[in-house]
Amino acid sequence: MASATIAPTRRSRRTAGPQPKRGHNPYPLWFHIPAGVFFVALFVIPTAASFYFSLTRWTLFEVEFIGLDNFVQFFREPALVRGFTNTFIYAFLTSAAKVVLGLLLAILLTSQIIARGWLRSVVFFPVLVSTIGVGVTFTVLLDPFDGIVNQLLGLVGIEGPGWLTDPNLALLSVAMVDIWKGVGLATLIYIAGIVAIPQEYFEAARMDGATSWQNFRFIILPLARPATVTVIILSLIGGLRSFDLIWAMTGGGPGFTSDVIASVIYKQYQAGFFGLSTAGNVVLFLVVAAIVVPLSFWLNRKGSES
Known part of the structure; x- marks a missing residue:
């Protein structure tokens, strides 16, 4: 009797109302107009203007079209090769470290530990601090003579190096500060990804006697893949476009040893070479797009296949 009354209800649910077509947008076109206006005003128009002015020699009062001369001169820049090399080293180093440390910290901060909420705030706090402020602060802390870091190393008998004055350490030192400042955002993204994993998976694994490593490898790592993709893309874009922290701490020095593309620009x-610097910005935009767009497509496609 019960099944007879339930069956019509199920049929009525399946047939009630028109079913939306697969891929059909449920929102009307006008709903997208405000976002489209902002996108055109804040991205399309400035990007088109940048491409145009990169082909000119311009000042605030005069514009002269010179074709591709700015690009030719930009690629003749003596520090450009070093800037490209440093940019890629900096971007891939900071991105990899943020992915690994962010995931490990997220696992720690989603476990049952004391003061978990307070520790989450502490980890995320550097993200909120001004990048220039962080750069100035660490410039003082890493001073080779009066910096606290070298003074603490001296207490244990270690002679501290010139963190920002040694050509072999300057870029690495700035990268470590960048990781410290940005790992909180990666951790937050991973926490959201791990919390979204249904607890039934962990309960089933516990019943099967799975170890912590097996939980990490077969549950957390694959199901937190969207978070991993997000962290990789955001960190890589930030690393390739890095400028403010490097400029605040080293100014591209000593010499050109910590110059990146943005500091060369x-x-x-x-x-006063405004057209030349605009051409450099166009090159940087194309480099970032050429790396990030295929990588994002590949990561998302691989995730959908798995």
């Missing part, structure tokens, strides 16, 4: 702007 800024030095051209300081020298």
Whole structure:
């Protein structure tokens, strides 16, 4: 009797109302207009203007079209090769460290530990601090003579190096500060990804006698893949576009040893070569797009296949 009354209800649910087509957008076109206006005003128009001005020699009062001369001169820049190399080293080093440390910290901060909420705030706090403020602070802390870091090393008999004055350590030192500042955001993204995993998976694994490593390998790692993709893409974009922290701590020095593409562009702007610096920005935009777009497509496609 019960089944006879339930069956019509199920049929009525299946047939009630028109079913939306697969891929059909449920929102009307006008619903997207505000976002489209902001996208055109804040991205399309400035990008088109940048491409145009990169083909000119311009000041605030004069514009002269010179074609591709700015790009030719930009690629003749002596510090450009070093800037490209440092940019890729910096971007991949900081991105890899944020992925690994962010995941480990997220696992720790989603476990049953004391003061978990307070520790989450502590880890995320550096993200909220001004990048320039962080750069100035660590410049003082890493001073080779009066910095606290070298003074603490001296207490245990270790002679501290010139963190920001040694050509072999300057870029690495800035990268470590960047990791310290940015790992909180990666941790937050991973926490959201891990918390979203249904607890039934962990309960089933516990009943089967799975170890912590097996939980990590077969549950957390694959199901937190969307978070991993997000952290990789955001960290890589930030690393390839890095400028403010490097400029605040080293100014691209000593010499050109910590120069990245963005700092090379800024030095051209300081020298008054506005068209040349605009061409450099276009090159940087194309480099970031050429790396991030295929990588994002590949990571998302691989995730959908698995």
